[in-house]
Amino acid sequence: MINTARLISFSTQGRDEMHDITAEARTFVADSGLVQGQLTVFVPGATASVTTIEMEPGLMQDLPRLLEALIPMKKAWQHNQTWGDDNGGSHLRASLIGPSLTIPVMDGGLTLGTWQQIIVIDHDVRPRKRQVVLQALGSSGRH
Amino acid sequence: MINTARLISFSTQGRDEMHDITAEARTFVADSGLVQGQLTVFVPGATASVTTIEMEPGLMQDLPRLLEALIPMKKAWQHNQTWGDDNGGSHLRASLIGPSLTIPVMDGGLTLGTWQQIIVIDHDVRPRKRQVVLQALGSSGRH
Amino acid sequence: MINTARLISFSTQGRDEMHDITAEARTFVADSGLVQGQLTVFVPGATASVTTIEMEPGLMQDLPRLLEALIPMKKAWQHNQTWGDDNGGSHLRASLIGPSLTIPVMDGGLTLGTWQQIIVIDHDVRPRKRQVVLQALGSSGRH
Numbered sequence: 418m419i420n421t422a423r424l425i426s427f428s429t430q431g432r433d434e435m436h437d438i439t440a441e442a443r444t445f446v447a448d449s450g451l452v453q454g455q456l457t458v459f460v461p462g463a464t465a466s467v468t469t470i471e472m473e474p475g476l477m478q479d480l481p482r483l484l485e486a487l488i489p490m491k492k493a494w495q496h497n498q499t500w501g502d503d504n505g506g507s508h509l510r511a512s513l514i515g516p517s518l519t520i521p522v523m524d525g526g527l528t529l530g531t532w533q534q535i536i537v538i539d540h541d542v543r544p545r546k547r548q549v550v551l552q553a554l555g556s557s558g559r560h
Numbered sequence: 561m562i563n564t565a566r567l568i569s570f571s572t573q574g575r576d577e578m579h580d581i582t583a584e585a586r587t588f589v590a591d592s593g594l595v596q597g598q599l600t601v602f603v604p605g606a607t608a609s610v611t612t613i614e615m616e617p618g619l620m621q622d623l624p625r626l627l628e629a630l631i632p633m634k635k636a637w638q639h640n641q642t643w644g645d646d647n648g649g650s651h652l653r654a655s656l657i658g659p660s661l662t663i664p665v666m667d668g669g670l671t672l673g674t675w676q677q678i679i680v681i682d683h684d685v686r687p688r689k690r691q692v693v694l695q696a697l698g699s700s701g702r703h
Numbered sequence: 704m705i706n707t708a709r710l711i712s713f714s715t716q717g718r719d720e721m722h723d724i725t726a727e728a729r730t731f732v733a734d735s736g737l738v739q740g741q742l743t744v745f746v747p748g749a750t751a752s753v754t755t756i757e758m759e760p761g762l763m764q765d766l767p768r769l770l771e772a773l774i775p776m777k778k779a780w781q782h783n784q785t786w787g788d789d790n791g792g793s794h795l796r797a798s799l800i801g802p803s804l805t806i807p808v809m810d811g812g813l814t815l816g817t818w819q820q821i822i823v824i825d826h827d828v829r830p831r832k833r834q835v836v837l838q839a840l841g842s843s844g845r846h
Contacts, residue, residue, distance in 0.1 A: 455840060463675050469798065470798045473782070552598055630773060638760070638762070638765050656799070660805045
């Protein structure tokens with residue numbers, strides 16, 4: 418059985434900055450020896466999320482714009498009023514998109530579409546360092 | 561290989577009531593003997609969802625308020641008109657957030673952030689008892 | 704250990720067409736011999752998503768209507784303006800709902816609720832053939 422994890426990290430400016438971690442995910446899967454099974458991607462923290470997208474400049478503007486339309490940062494969120502904070506909207510964006518993703522691995526490769534990248538979105542309002550957990554589970558041969 | 565599941569249950573009033581199940585998830589992981597691998601959380605039922613959040617009183621008001629803004633319960637949803645029901649909005653909220661979550665386990669611990677709790681949200685409009693499935697998959701030693 | 708995958712495919716007209724793949728998922732789990740563990744469902748591609756819903760005619764109208772209210776297709780998305788495309792809204796819908804789902808399997812059965820079906824939603828704007836990956840991981844006996 419292949420069962421191993423890796424932490425990757427990067428710096429971010431927040432404000433819905435999107436990080437494409439597909440290359441690091443592929444490297445991890447190759448290093449793990451996983452041939453058949455799955456990769457789980459998880460972001461620790463309550464103001465970031467994980468999903469997939471076609472990572473191109475247009476959508477890198479559109480997704481933050483959509484999130485601001487659906488969940489405005491300036492709204493009088495109770496979180497902000499209670500804690501003197503300004504990232505209530507960051508929390509809500511993260512909860513809606515969610516922190517985890519599981520992608521099957523077949524013949525040693527992630528089953529992503531051609532134009533589908535794995536992204537971590539930092540919804541918080543200040544620069545910080547983010548860690549992401551990659552976890553491989555399965556086997557080194559085909560069953 | 562560790563491969564085991566547990567059902568937990570609780571009573572809820574619905575209407576986006578949020579249940580923090582982090583403590584039960586930690587207990588389950590410890591009881592399972594899982595050291596390296598993953599925990600999957602899944603809620604059976606079409607009017608509840610699973611995600612993570614910082615479980616504090618402000619966000620416990622903000623998330624239901626956001627959901628009502630995005631998916632109003634009183635809107636003339638076809639589901640309600642067809643079935644004489646009033647929980648069409650509950651169904652839509654549940655489908656948008658989703659019913660499952662997978663969290664890697666390293667060194668016997670969930671890789672959650674410090675302020676990140678696992679929650680089940682009951683979007684339905686009446687009191688009921690909810691069951692949630694916890695499932696541990698991996699191994700009892702580090703690989 | 705049970706660790707196997709299957710690709711299923713279907714034709715779709717897009718425009719938020721919802722496909723119930725629950726029966727195929729159950730057949731796959733039975734064929735795989737999985738008794739305890741989990742099923743992961745993943746859709747390759749950046750304009751489709753996976754979630755659960757009560758698959759009835761009312762909600763089959765309500766969910767597309769909700770998505771159009773939240774993420775209008777006609778809005779001037781930068782993706783469309785850059786690529787001369789008209790499916791920017793399709794991409795955003797897919798990223799928000801997400802491409803993966805993990806469902807625990809107990810005693811050989813998916814732990815879905817009675818009225819809860821697994822659906823793949825094709826958010827794209829033209830007919831196409833879709834593939835979905837089903838992946839079973841666990842064991843053939845109870846642990």
